Amino acid sequence: xxxxxxxxxxxxxxxxxxxxxxxxxxxxxxxxxxxxxxxxxxxxxxxxxxxxxxxxxxxxxxxxxxxxxxxxxxxxxxxxxxxxxxxxxxxxxxxxxxxxxxxxxxxxxxxxxxxxxxxxxxxxxxxx
Numbered sequence: 379x380x381x382x383x384x385x386x387x388x389x390x391x392x393x394x395x396x397x398x399x400x401x402x403x404x405x406x407x408x409x410x411x412x413x414x415x416x417x418x419x420x421x422x423x424x425x426x427x428x429x430x431x432x433x434x435x436x437x438x439x440x441x442x443x444x445x446x447x448x449x450x451x452x453x454x455x456x457x458x459x460x461x462x463x464x465x466x467x468x469x470x471x472x473x474x475x476x477x478x479x480x481x482x483x484x485x486x487x488x489x490x491x492x493x494x495x496x497x498x499x500x501x502x503x504x505x506x
Contacts, residue, residue: 380396381411384414385413388413393417394413394417395417395419397418397421398419398420399419399422404418404433404436405439405440405443408440408443409443414444414446414447416448417448417449417469418450419451420434420437420440420451420468421451421452421472422452422454432453432454432462434451434462434467434468437451437467437468441467448470449470450468451472453474455472455474456473457486460473460493461493473490
């Protein structure tokens with residue numbers, strides 16, 4: 379099923395993004411695919427937070443199997459963990475509750491922008 383999705387995404391000229399939430403071994407999954415995705419998300423579900431460590435150590439293994447692969451991380455990302463994920467090799471940081479459930483949304487966003495640094499407008503992906 380994933381191979382068909384990846385093939386179709388590439389046929390349409392869009393990114394094939396595979397979310398590995400609840401996937402026991404993302405590295406093995408990548409090895410089983412005929413067509414390779416553009417992005418894999420190492421996603422820790424809400425239920426696993428506090429019980430399961432982040433799996434950012436897998437980023438290097440995933441990129442070893444596919445050097446062109448971009449790896450995104452999601453689940454429990456906050457201003458303290460985002461730099462750790464980037465240090466481990468994450469290309470994309472997906473932030474949810476740290477911003478959406480904040481009492482100070484603007485302040486929370488600014489903490490991430492401070493980490494990113496530079497002119498944020500230069501980091502946008504322009505799709506027009």
